[in-house]
Amino acid sequence: MIQILVRYCTLFVLTLLVLTIISFSLAYLFPGDTLENLTGLVPQNEIQRAALERQFKLEQSYIFQYIYYLGNLLTGDWGYSFTSGLPLREEVGIAMPATIELATYAMLMALFIGIPLGYYAGIRSYSTSDHLINSASITTYSFPVFWFALLLILIFSLELDLAPLSGRISLIYDIEPVTGFILFDVLLSDIENKSLAFKDALSHLALPTVAIGAITTAAMIRITRRSVIDVKHRPYIAAAVSRGLSSWQIFFRHILRNALLPILPLMAIQITTLITNAMIVETLFSWPGIGNWLIQAIYQRDYPALRIGMMAVSTVVITLTILVDLFNRLIDPSREKYERATV
């Protein structure tokens, strides 16, 4: 057990180190003068240039610069955005939770709708209801997420006027960011009309969550269904049937848990897709998350922001992936045997 933990930790740290090397070298790979890319300033003369180079340690060797960069990352000194002049840590600190919040709700939606539907379709495999669910999920899965989001906006916001189309909450409400999760922040704030604010935040969440969640839900349905069908044809199910167990008993004792095991690792892959989709959908709904923020940074050629943004997003994805993987190991020790050599 400890061995596994150590191995995962090493993997995690090494991957992050590789990432820092990439993000560090971005400053040199971006087109243009490295100094200007890093500082956003155009030195007027050689003296100024030398001073800036000293300040940003550019006159030192690459190795030293890298260590210096690593030190800054670890101490939380992430530099400043060219465009807003604010510390990048603060900016990422506001944008990141917004994305995670959206992705979390979409994931919850996928789990609570996708898995039960998948089970249902799997148990009733090749019946009419299974065909219906299956074709619906294939259709949804083939939607490009940006197109689906636009469709939702067009129908539910502009035509039916049921949900707002941009932002996290009406700007009329003055919500202090505490956790970065809008629903919790509303509940923790001490504004009057809290219930109104909560409702408003929910209605803002509805469309983007559905837009992101739909595709993951479809994926969940298909994965679960496949897994249930596989389990159904295992010999131990036949044995259970022959023992005279009722179909409910078979489902709860044998299918439910065994079908879940193969789903979990596939979920880890879905997390990456989910966050990517969240970043795309954010820009359509003007959701102030990391995707929207990165797009702005690209438009403005805000190189330090791009560097840190890339670091932040990949750190989150890697952390989640490794955590899910670790979790799989813990609940399914059988994988240990044949996968030992692959890590």
Next chain:
Amino acid sequence: MSHGLVKRLSLCLCTALLVSSCAKQNKQAFYNTGIIYCSESNPVTFNPQLDTSSTTSDASSHQLYDRLLDFDPGSGRIVPSLASSWLVSDDGLTYTFQLRKDVWFHTTRYFEPSRNFNADDVIFSIDRWRLRSHPYHYVSGGRYPYFESIGLAQNIASVERINGYRVEITLKRRDSSFLANLATDFAVVLSEEYANQLVQAGTPSKIDEFPIGTGPFKFDSYRKDHFIKYLRHNHYWRTQILKDDEVDSSAAQVSTKQRQEHAPLLVEQLIFDITPRSSLRLAKLMTGECDATAFPAQTELEVIRTKDDLILAEKPGLNIGFWAFNTQRPPFDNPDVRRALAAAIDKNTLLEAVYFDSATRAKTLLPAASWAFQNDADDTAYNPVLARKLLANAGVAPGFSMTIWAMPVERAYNPNATKMAELIQRYLRDVGVEATIVSYDWATFRRHLQEGLHDSVLIGWSADNGDPDNFYRPLLSCGAIPSGTNRAMWCNDDYDNLLNKAIQTDDIEERRAIYKQVNRLLYERLPLVPIAHAYRYQAYRNELEGMTINPFGGVRFGGVEKTL
């Protein structure tokens, strides 16, 4: 997360769901307390003295500040604001302003005023841009583009305090557009007390980032690319009735007497939702996420018109789109040739095809919003036969070729110069003139124009105030050739003399008469063909009451109410 917090959260959640069903009434009352305006971009600063872009003045000028004088949005005349009255000496050089008493500056978390507005604030505000030696002159860059462009600082000899509520400004030369300049968006009054406090704290530049003014709203917070938040100024001088103890009572209790005096009732919050994409602004307006938006695109106007709950207000703007001839190049130095070319084009078709009828036909340089607008001015008419005859008499042979320069950017006064140039090209072919269309990128275009490389150009002008001098002088005076705003490169002594005569007098009727002569002169000499005054548009939801387009600058929300 602690156990207590979880409990608290779930409790809140339950109450929220329970209460939400009976919250309809409450909701309306609450949403009425704030106006959300979808603005198009980030302001550069919160001090309009420092920047002439309309985004900056929208976000600051009429919301946060007041000026000594204001333009009446209806008539364009100058009306009292912070100055309750003013006197002009007989020689027209000395202006004495009587200031309003009991005007409060904003109280915010970063500043608490200890005194009311007085003469010191006026002197501080003017001296900041006027005097290079002023301690605040170079704070935030030291450029005051509006005042520099009209050379106002050089013309002011002194700004003196007579007593606490009286200020005397002495000019070096007579300038009857002086009062109009003081009423523009850029001539705001800042707080001298706040400035002193900031100097002591060692952070003078905060005066432009965390603004303090006397306007209807006070600054609350700003997040770049996201929003600007303003709160109601409870001691706004135009709504003195809202004193401390009455602030909490609802707006309905404010007596109707006040309404009759046009005192603006203020909403509690004003929010600028910064939305650069025009289509998204329209979408937000349709869903009610914004109550009003800036600059609807020409192509979106039809959509707005078809929606019942949206209102599209339009007003002729203070601008002019024109076709200027380079009068220093033959044969365009001959007024007959210019008249011939003017007669060759049909302005009404241009209006329809290029402006989609979102403009009025221009006869003179001045739009109807200006007080000196002359309704019965002469106008050129579409007459190809006359055009051909005039050209033949002037010795311009059929097949003569010329260039039409079409500006490469969109402006309200000319949303599509290339298309207009193509139309004109076709009209000119009918009278035997071959035209080629020329265009460069905007910077090169303007540089070459200044060098006079063009035969004719399609371009325009947006004015900053309603004073006619703001149109006539920069566009066609001799002095404007080197500064690059006189696109016709036209220099006429009679014209310049008339313009100077017009600003030597303060009698409006006398000035109007002089501008009539100017219009006549321009009609005869025709250095440029006025084409259109484009409308200004503002789209808002029908819940807003009291929205008016201010033709003289930025949007204003003082006095706008919301009833869902």
